[in-house]
Amino acid sequence: MPLPLSRHRLAIAAGFATQGFVFISLTTRLPDIKDRWDLSELGVSGVLLAIVLLAGAGSVVAERLAARAASARVLRVGLVLAAVGAALMLAAPAWPAYLAGVAVYGVGLGMVDASTNMQAVALEVRYGRTILPSFHGAWTFGGLLGAAVTLATADVDLAWTALVAILPVLVAGAAFLPRDDAPADTAGPASSAAAAAIAVPWRPILMVGLGMVVFYMVDTAAQTWGAVYLDEVVAAPSRFVALATLPYLVASLIVRLAGDRVVERYGATPVLRIGAVVACAGLVVVTAAPTWGIAVLGFTLTGAGISVVAPLSFSAAARIAGGSVERVDAVIARFNQFNYVGGLLGAVLTGVVGKDELRYGFVVPLFLVLTLLPLARWFGSGRPGGPERPTPNEQAPEVSAER
Known part of the structure; x- marks a missing residue:
């Protein structure tokens, strides 16, 4: 007998939360990892x-596996790989072991990224209304717990913090959505991911993907470099460097939990445009901050403004793609690659541009976040699983010719 949708929703939310918990547990310990291996x-x-790059490869692996097996199985494998990799990164006794941990965690991260969103999109179609923001809110909640644990264990030896890897192993056994419970094919059977991708309207999906690139660029810059910024640029006490992430995540969580209803009421386009302006203002505060307290305020505003872009991106991509479960899974896995383009810009460009003065590194996302203003029109406001419709008082982009 099939489980109620609420059980699957709770399990998928736990997957998102676990991913956020482990990721933020690692990024908020970057200053310690940096010191441990004497990294510049x-x-x-x-x-x-x-x-x-490894996460991008993991997302490709998820796409290939999802063509043959349910995304629930892919998610379980990804969670176990992420657990093993994270444990090695935190407890490695030697540099080669640390690099092995980076490799395993990267692949696992990509598999979990892709498969959690496959699961969430499939369930959103079953519900027939927007629920992706709250799933990404679960990711944020997990990240919030990770930042809190980092604050509480600031004086604990780095190797002992590898215990955070226990959680993904436990969650791997949750009741994820099996493919048999996913929506029926509305466009004919698909024998493979390649067949599922035929006639996908990639142009509008690309425009939505560019919005997700911007999100992950800003999000990754804040979450990977925020703690280092507080530590080295505005001289925060070492116990409080995780505050670059903690209020950022609190603001993101509040907005994402409210996002389901707000987007249903006002539409994705105006919500995204207002968020872009708020995020830009937050990054202005970060780059100009004279003290660490002001910098924390800037990170908080940034989190509030940028938080709903990713979930709305996945919803829009799945809606534009349409068709069978296999087709949507293939599109979501490929669409997830935009995540890593944004991560590359946010994590690497911020460090390269800010190699002499990290404050300058945050100028890059400050300007690029404003590209969400014109891109927002491509997100539409149609219901999940149904046709797109224009946002209030605005004509939706024409995509029918590409279908």
Whole structure:
């Protein structure tokens, strides 16, 4: 007998939360990892670049596996790989073991990224209304717990913090959505991911993807470099460097939990445009901050403004793609690659541009976040699983010719 949708929703939310918990547990410990291996800003950028590229490979693996098996199985494998990799990164006794951890975690991260969103999109179609923001809110909640744990264990030896890897192993056994419970094919059966991708309208999906690139550029810059920024640029006490991430995540969580209803009421386009302006203002505050307290305020505003872009991107991409579960899974896995382009810009460019003065590194996302203003029109406001419709008082982009 099939489980109620609420059970699957809780399990998928736990997957998102676990991913956020482990990721933020790692990024808020970057100053400690940096000191442990005597890494420069460019060295940290190299590690982050490796994770981004490996995560992209993991997303491709998820796409290939999802063509043969349910995304729930892919998610379980990804969670276990992420656990093993994170444990190695935090407890490695030697540099080669640390690099092995980076490799395993990167691939696992990509698999979890793609498969959690496959699961969330499939369930959103079943619900027939916007629920992606609250799933990404679960990611933020997990990240919030990760930042809180970092604050609480600031004096604990780095190797002991590898215990955070226990959580993804436990969550791997949750009741994720099986493919049999996913929506029926509305466009004919698809035998493979390649067949599922036929006639996908990639142009409008690309425009939505550019919006997600901007999101991950800003988000990754804040979450990977925020703690280092507080530590080295505005001289925050070492116990409080995680505050670059903690209020950022609190603001993101509040906005994402409210996002389902707000987007249903006002539409995605105006919500995204207002958020872009708020995020830009937050980054102005960060780059001009004379003290660490002001910088924390800037990160908080940035989190509030940028937080709903990613979930609305996945919703829009799945809606534009349409068709069978296999087709949507293939599109979501490929669409997830925009995540890593943004991560590359946010993590690596911020470090490279700011190698002499990290404050300048945040100028890049400050200007690029404003590109969300024209891109917002492509997100539409149609219901999940149904046709797109224009946002209030605005004509939606024409995409029918490409279908």
